[in-house]
Amino acid sequence: MAWYCSGSTNTELIENLFKAGLIRDERVKDAMIGVDRAHYAPSRAYSDSPQPIGHGATISAPHMHGHACEYLIDYLKPGSRVLDIGSGSGYLTHVLANLVTSPGNQGQVIGIDHITELTDLARTNMDKSKTGSELLASQTVKFITGDGRLGWKEGAPYDAIHVGAAADKLHPTLVDQLRAPGRLFIPVETEDDENDRDSISGGQYIWVVDKKEDGSIHKEKVFQVSYVPLTDAPKG
Numbered sequence: 001m002a003w004y005c006s007g008s009t010n011t012e013l014i015e016n017l018f019k020a021g022l023i024r025d026e027r028v029k030d031a032m033i034g035v036d037r038a039h040y041a042p043s044r045a046y047s048d049s050p051q052p053i054g055h056g057a058t059i060s061a062p063h064m065h066g067h068a069c070e071y072l073i074d075y076l077k078p079g080s081r082v083l084d085i086g087s088g089s090g091y092l093t094h095v096l097a098n099l100v101t102s103p104g105n106q107g108q109v110i111g112i113d114h115i116t117e118l119t120d121l122a123r124t125n126m127d128k129s130k131t132g133s134e135l136l137a138s139q140t141v142k143f144i145t146g147d148g149r150l151g152w153k154e155g156a157p158y159d160a161i162h163v164g165a166a167a168d169k170l171h172p173t174l175v176d177q178l179r180a181p182g183r184l185f186i187p188v189e190t191e192d193d194e195n196d197r198d199s200i201s202g203g204q205y206i207w208v209v210d211k212k213e214d215g216s217i218h219k220e221k222v223f224q225v226s227y228v229p230l231t232d233a234p235k236g
């Protein structure tokens with residue numbers, strides 16, 4: 001159901017998304033209330049819409065961030081390790097960090113983006129709040145500049161990997177870097193699904209890829225989306 005949400009404060013926006021059923025999980029709601037979107041979105045921070053953040057990147061709409069967290073929620077526990085590929089503004093990286101941190105049990109979230117100005121921006125954005133600057137100081141959150149299609153093997157294995165830009169395929173390196181059990185959430189441009197011949201005709205879909213405890217892989221195409229692509233880094 002299409003439902004437009006906004007609020008006059010961050011808490012009001014998230015509560016309205018919750019009331020509209022666009023966020024359903026209480027832990028996700030609390031983690032999103034804990035991150036002021038105004039620190040990350042340059043305009044219309046409390047409206048449920050994407051906004052440009054420069055360098056061809058956008059901060060996704062908050063309901064999309066909510067969906068991503070909800071698909072990964074079973075793998076986001078205090079102490080979990082997470083990789084956020086295409087971290088952009090750093091907003092989702094911060095929300096994910098709230099989900100893997102409890103007093104005395106710090107997980108770690110690595111945000112990776114291939115544009116240095118954006119990893120710098122993400123750090124600056126996080127530093128605007130006390131909790132954000134503490135997460136940076138304790139290295140619970142680290143921003144790395146690099147090609148996210150390769151993951152970040154120094155921090156692997158990950159309980160959860162989130163990809164915030166559309167890949168041209170299900171990069172096997174990312175599946176390799178999952179813990180068993182672990183889950184990858186990735187928008188893919190035209191991945192061939194042998195069970196669904198329609199998927200070859202194009203369109204972007206979120207794929208959820210599970211690495212089970214025995215190391216076996218289960219892939220599922222869950223819903224259609226429109227993300228900016230994962231690309232080569234701009235030259236210069």
Ligand SMILES: Nc1ncnc2c1ncn2[C@@H]1O[C@H](CSCC[C@H]([NH3+])C(=O)O)[C@@H](O)[C@H]1O
Pocket residue numbers: 056057058059060085086087088089090091092112113114115118146147148149164165228229230231232233
């Ligand atoms: N190959 C790549 N490696 C790392 N980051 C990439 C790559 N291709 C695109 N990106 C980044 O993917 C991001 C997608 S848009 C930013 C989404 C972010 N989750 C947010 O809501 O703020 C942009 O910041 C791009 O710079």
